[in-house]
Amino acid sequence: xxxxxxxxxxxxxxxxxxxxxxxxxxxxxxxxxxxxxxxxxxxxxxxxxxxxxxxxxxxxxxxxxxxxxxxxxxxxxxxxxxxxxxxxxxxxxxxxxxxxxxxxxxxxxxxxxxxxxxxxxxxxxxxxxxxxxxxxxxxxxxxxxxxxxxxxxxxxxxxxxxxxxxxxxxxx
Amino acid sequence: xxxxxxxxxxxxxxxxxxxxxxxxxxxxxxxxxxxxxxxxxxxxxxxxxxxxxxxxxxxxxxxxxxxxxxxxxxxxxxxxxxxxxxxxxxxxxxxxxxxxxxxxxxxxxxxxxxxxxxxxxxxxxxxxxxxxxxxxxxxxxxxxxxxxxxxxxxxxxxxx
Numbered sequence: 001x002x003x004x005x006x007x008x009x010x011x012x013x014x015x016x017x018x019x020x021x022x023x024x025x026x027x028x029x030x031x032x033x034x035x036x037x038x039x040x041x042x043x044x045x046x047x048x049x050x051x052x053x054x055x056x057x058x059x060x061x062x063x064x065x066x067x068x069x070x071x072x073x074x075x076x077x078x079x080x081x082x083x084x085x086x087x088x089x090x091x092x093x094x095x096x097x098x099x100x101x102x103x104x105x106x107x108x109x110x111x112x113x114x115x116x117x118x119x120x121x122x123x124x125x126x127x128x129x130x131x132x133x134x135x136x137x138x139x140x141x142x143x144x145x146x147x148x149x150x151x152x153x154x155x156x157x158x159x160x161x162x163x164x165x166x167x168x169x170x171x172x
Numbered sequence: 173x174x175x176x177x178x179x180x181x182x183x184x185x186x187x188x189x190x191x192x193x194x195x196x197x198x199x200x201x202x203x204x205x206x207x208x209x210x211x212x213x214x215x216x217x218x219x220x221x222x223x224x225x226x227x228x229x230x231x232x233x234x235x236x237x238x239x240x241x242x243x244x245x246x247x248x249x250x251x252x253x254x255x256x257x258x259x260x261x262x263x264x265x266x267x268x269x270x271x272x273x274x275x276x277x278x279x280x281x282x283x284x285x286x287x288x289x290x291x292x293x294x295x296x297x298x299x300x301x302x303x304x305x306x307x308x309x310x311x312x313x314x315x316x317x318x319x320x321x322x323x324x325x326x327x328x329x330x331x332x
Contacts, residue, residue, distance in 0.1 A: 008195045053222040072196030072293045076203070076332070098238075104295040108316075145332055149203045153329030157207040157265070160287055160311065162177070164186045164262040167283040 002128075003063035004033035004045065005056070007071040011038035012096055015088045018124040019067055020044050025125075032059060065131050067124070070102035070117075075109055082144030086127050088118045113143035178210035180262070189261035189279060191216040191252075191272040193236045196293060200267040203331040204289070214259050216252075216271060237270050239300065245270065253278050267291060267331075269301040276309045287311045292331055294319075 004019050006012035016035050023031045023044035031045035034056075051059065060066060060077050065084040068074040078085035089106040090096035110117035116131070118124050148154065175181050188211045192201035198217050202225070213229045215221075218236040234251050237244035248271060256264070256278035264279030264286045266272020276286040290302035292315040298306075302325065306312045312325040320327035 050220075052220055072291060073194075073199040074196075076196065076199045079332070098240075101293055101296070101299075105293045108295045147203065148206045149200075149331040150329040153331065154204070154207045156328040157204065157287070158177075160285065161186065161188065161207070161211060161263050164180065164285050165283070166180055166182065166184070167260060167262060 001030045001032055001059075001063050002065060002067060003059045004031060004035075004067045005051070005059075005074055006034060006036050006069050007073065008050070009036075010090070010096060011036045012069050012088075012090060013038040013040040014094060014096065014121045015067070015069060015124070016040055016042055016045075016047075018088070018121040019128070022125045022128050032063075067128070069096075070106040070109070072105065075105070075115070076145075079112070079114060079143065079145040080147050082114065082141055084114050084116070084131060086116045086118060086124070086131065088121060088124060115143075178212070185212045186263065187211075187259060187261045188213045188263045188265060189216065189256065189259050189275060189284070190214070191264065191266040191275040193269050193271050194218040196291060197268045197272075200289070200291060200331045204265070204267070211263075214255075214261070216255060216275065218271065234271050249274050256282060256284075263287075265289065268299060273301040273305055273308075276305055280308060280310070285310055287313065289313045289331075290315065290325065292316075298325060 016038055017040050020042040023029050033045045033047045034051045035047045060081055060083055066078050067086045070087040070089040087106045089102035092100050106117045109115050116127050118127055178186055190201055190213055192198045215229055216232045219233040223231045232255055234248055237248040252274040261279055261284045264275050264284045266275055267289045268291050276288055280286045286309040288302055288305035288309045290298050295316050302312055306324050313328055314320055314325040315330040317327040
């Protein structure tokens with residue numbers, strides 16, 4: 001099963017259409033997609049508008065690989081489980097996000113072994129073909145990340161919390 | 173003066189208010205959980221959320237808003253004010269965006285220590301809510317060392 005997810009905010013028809021057309025050309029593939037409220041109507045993939053957090057985790061875990069927008073929630077969830085993920089960055093020019101920060105996210109995370117970045121929607125089919133052929137599952141946990149922040153960040157935050165003082169206090 | 177970890181010198185538990193909107197903001201907050209060990213934490217997010225992973229900590233839900241949804245923003249502001257008043261946090265931490273910014277404003281006003289952790293998604297410039305928090309929070313953090321500046325934001329590490 002291939003899991004497609006576009007996150008919790010705006011629709012992302014450009015990605016859904018690219019995957020749907022790929023699935024149309026490759027009958028027999030099981031594709032499950034969280035599509036939000038787009039206007040494009042997919043014909044070859046199974047769609048849900050939203051996915052509850054526990055179900056999201058299950059789909060990430062059980063998928064062969066993930067195809068997604070370049071959102072941090074999806075990227076971190078994929079890397080925590082050690083699952084390959086294909087990213088198509090949302091672009092403000094298409095009304096897909098408020099700005100183009102997903103380009104920077106994709107560029108920074110695209111260097112990681114489990115992450116592939118599609119420069120645009122026309123590159124999706126080729127990457128999906130490659131992932132299907134290869135042994136895409138990360139075998140010995142290559143590229144997998146731990147489930148918590150860097151030890152330095154945790155330590156500095158704990159130092160900061162230890163500086164807490166009694167409140168001036170305003171009762172409700 | 174502080175007492176043992178998680179308490180003030182008086183023995184009162186240190187209350188942390190941990191605020192994140194949905195999607196990646198919330199996932200990044202979850203990755204900070206080891207920092208909260210020993211503290212009394214109340215989480216605030218926009219839902220849906222799997223409360224079972226929070227180890228019994230309190231959870232409050234708010235509706236998200238952004239600069240393009242002024243009425244929802246006004247409602248969020250009131251709701252956050254109420255949450256901060258009732259929780260009475262000693263520390264407010266947020267991984268963004270709008271709900272965390274308001275929690276920092278109200279929290280600081282009522283004497284809490286405040287820290288804004290900008291999303292790791294913002295690799296080239298700070299988010300708007302992080303830029304606003306530079307003047308309001310005790311500490312504003314970027315997760316990319318090249319974005320750190322002497323006057324803030326600071327770089328203390330990243331969620332990955």
